[in-house]
Amino acid sequence: MIDPSCLAVVLAAGEGTRMKSDLPKVLHAVGGRPLIDAVLESARAGGASRVAVVIGAGADRVRAHLGKVAPDAQVFEQRERLGTAHAALAAREALATHHGPVLVLFGDTPLVRPATIASLVDRLSAGADIALLGFTTDAPTGYGRLIIQEGRLLAIVEEKDADTATKSIRLCNSGIMAFRPGLLPDLLDAIGNENAKGEYYLTDAVAVGTARGLRAEAVIGKDEDEFVGINDRAQLAAAEAIFQQRMRAEAMAAGVTLVAPETVFFSFDTKLGRDVVVEPNVVFAPGVTVASGATIRAFSHIEGARVGGGAIVGPYSRLRPGADLAENVHVGNFVEIKNARVDQGAKVNHLTYIGDASIGARTNVGAGTITCNYDGFFKHKTVIGADVFVGSNTVMVAPVTVGDNALTAAGSVITADVPGDAMAFGRARQEVKEGMGAAKKAALAARKAASKSGG
Template sequence: MTDFAAIILAAGKGTRMKSDLHKVLHPIAGKPMLMHLLDSFAGLSPQRTVVVVGDRREQIDAALEGRGITTAMQDPQLGTAHAALQAKDALSGFSGNILICFGDCPMVEAETVRKLTAALDGGAKVAVLGFRPEDPLAYGRIIAQGDGTVVKMVEFKDASETERAVNLCNSGLIVAHSDDMWPLLDAVDNNNAQGEYYLPDVATNAIARGDKVVVVETGADEVAGINSRSELAGAEQRWQAARREQAMADGATLKAPDTVFFSHDTQLGRDVTVEPHVVFGPGVKVANGVHIKAYTHLEGADLATGVQVGPFARLRPGAVLEENSFVGNFVEMKKATLGKGAKASHLSYIGDATVGANANIGAGTITCNYDGYFKYHTTIGERAFIGSNSALVAPVTIGADAIVAAGSTVSRDVGAGELRMVRAEQLVKQGWADRFHDTMKKKKAAAKKDGPSKDP
C-alpha cells in the first residue's frame, strides 16, 4: 500500500450537541468518537495524521496527548476545503495518498479506506466514498457510470429533478495522492451562495480538468454523521446491536440481547451467559463459562473461568474474581480479589481487599477501607469464615481458617484458626417488657377516655 496520511476535520462548533464538550469527544460505547476513527485508521499504519481543530482546541489537544498526532488550527472557518488546507504545513514533505474525512463520522472502517486508496491504482486521480441511504434527504448527489466513474458531483440545492432522483449520495470522504490533492484544494474557490470553500469541489475540479474520479460505495451506517444527541444515541444503538450479534456469534448466550450494553473493549469468552439488563463499562474481561446474572454492572473487572456474578451486583475497577468464585445479589467489589471458590453471596461491600480461596463472606459484611483521608487494605485468608453483619476495619488481616462471629467489628488482626467475637455483653431485665407494655396500654386507654387533645 502506498504511504498513507489522514486529515480529520474537527473544527466545527457542534452547536446542535448543546454541550461544553467538543462534539468529536462525545463517546460511543465509552470511547470518544474521534478515538473510534483514530483506532480504525491505526490498522492502516498512517505515516502522519492531522486533526484540524477550531473551537475548544484545548480539549482535543488534551485528548490526543501522547498519541503522536498533530493538530492544525482553522481560524476563521471558511468551509471544509479551507479546513483541509490547514493541514498542508503539517504534511509538508509527505508523498503518498491523503484521506480527508470528518471527525463526526466515527464508524468508518480501515477496510473501506483500503478500497478507496486501491481505487486510485486504476488510473483515477480522486476517489470519493458514496452511500445509498433509505432517504437521500438533502445530501449531495454523485452521478456515476456503471463502472464507478464519476461524471458529476452536485449539491442537492443545485441538482435537477433528474439528479435528485439519484440515490447515490456523497459521504464527504475523499482520497487523492498528495501530488494531486494540494493543487486541487488550492484551486477550490468560494463562488457560491455561502461564500465557503467546499471539499466536494476537489472532485468537481478534477473532473473539469479531465481527470478520472471514481466512487466507492459503502453502507449508510458506516458514514452516518453525528451532529446531535439524537444522532449520537442512534450511533450508540447501531454499535450495540452489532456488538451483541458479534458476542453471540463468538459463543456467548445473551438472554435478552437488547437489554445488554457493551463497552468498546469488552472481552467475552465462550459459553458465557449474560442475563437481562447487564451493563459492561470499560475494561471488563470475562473468561469462558462465566454466568452474569440480571441487573449487574461491571467496570474494570476481570472474571475467571466458572465465575458467577449477580443478580444486582456491582463490580468496580480492580475487581478480580478467580476461578469458580461467586458474588451474589447486592454485593459491591472495588480493587479487590476474590480467590478461587470464595463466596460473597449477598449484601456486602468488599473494597481494597484480598480474599483467599474458599473463604466465605457473610451477608452484610463490610471492609471499612477509608478513614476519610486514606485507603487501607484488608486481607482474608483461605477458608476463613466471616459471619454476617461484620465490619472489618482496615488495615486488618484475618488468618486462614479463622472465624469472625456474626455482628463483630474487627479492628485487630485475627490469627489463623482463631475465633474472633466482638460483641457487647447482653443485659437481661426480667419482667421489664411486661411492665412497659402494661404502662403504655394504660396511657393509651386514658388518652381515648379523655377525648382528642385540645392542645393548639
C-alpha cells in the same frame, strides 16, 4: 496494498451547536468512548501511520484530550469555519511534509470500519487518483449525490445545489476521501466557494481533479450505517443503537449467549469469551473482560473488571474498576466490589461491599459484610486469606488481615489482625433486662400520646 506512510487528516472543528452542550461534539461518546477516539482508531487500523487533527478555535478541551489519547497526532486550528476544504487546508503544514497517500476523515463519524477505510487507499493503489466512499440509501435527503459515468466519479452535488433530477439519485457521499501522494494541497487551493452556502467544499476536489484529467472513483460501502454522522443528540442516540446492535451480533456470532440481546449494553472494548451467558439488563462499561463459561445474571453493572471462567455474577451486582474475579467465583445480589481480587471458588453472595481488598480461594463472605477501606483521607487494604468463613454483618476496619482458615463471628467489628485458624469475636456482650422492654414501650407510648394532645 496500503502505503505505510498514509496520513489521515481528521476534521474535528465543528462547534456542534445542535448538541446543546458545553462538551465539544467530538468528545461525546458512543460505545463508552469519545467520537474522535473511535475515528482515530479506525484510521490507524485502516492503514494510517500519521494523524493530523483539525480542531476549531478555542477547542482547548479537544486539544488536551488528544494530548492524552493521541500524543503523536499533529493538531491544527481552523480559526474561521468556511467549509471542509478550508478545514483541510488548516493542516497544510502536515500535507506539505507528507509524501504518501492522504485520507480525509470526520471526527463525528465514528462507525466507519477500518476495512472500509483501507479499501479507499487500496483503490489508489489500483490506479485512482482520488477515491471517495459512497453509499446507497433510500433516504438520501441531506446528502451530496455522486455523479458517476463509465466507472468514473465526475462530481459530487450538494443537496442545496442539486436540481430535481439530481436529488432523485440514491448514491450518496460519505465525505470520506483519499488522495494520491502530492495532489491534495493544489486541489484545495483551486476549490472555490460558488455555491448556495458560500463555503469551500472538499468534495469539489473531484470536479477540480477530473477537469485536470485525474481519475476519481467511488468505493461503495456495503453498510450505510457506517457513515452515520452526528450533529445532535438524536443522531448520537441513533449511532449508539447501531453500535450496540453490532456488538450484540458479534458477541453471539463468537459463541456468547445473550438471553435478551436488546437489553444488554456493551462498550467498545468489551471482551466476552466463548459460552459466556449474559442475562437481561446487563451493562458492560469500558474495560471489561469475561472469560469463557462465566454467567452474568440480570441487572448487573460491570466496569473496569475481569471475570474469570465459570464465575457467576449477579443478579443485581456491581463490579467497579479493579475488580478481579478468579475462576468459579460467585458474586451475588446487591454486592459491590471495587479494586479487589477474589480468588478461585470464593463466594460473596449477599448485600456486601468489598473494596481495596483481597479474598483468598474458597473463602465464604457472609451477608452484610463491609470492608471499611477509607478513613476520610486515605484508602487502606483488607486481606482475607483462603478458606476463611466471614460471618454475616462483619465489618472489617482496614488495614486488617485475616489469616487462612480463620472465622469471624456474625456481627463482629474486626479492627485487629486475625491469625490463621483463629476465631474472632468483635462485638459487645449481650445483656438481657427482664421487663425493661415492656416498661420502655409504655413510656414511649405515653410520651407520644402526650405530644398529640399538646400536654
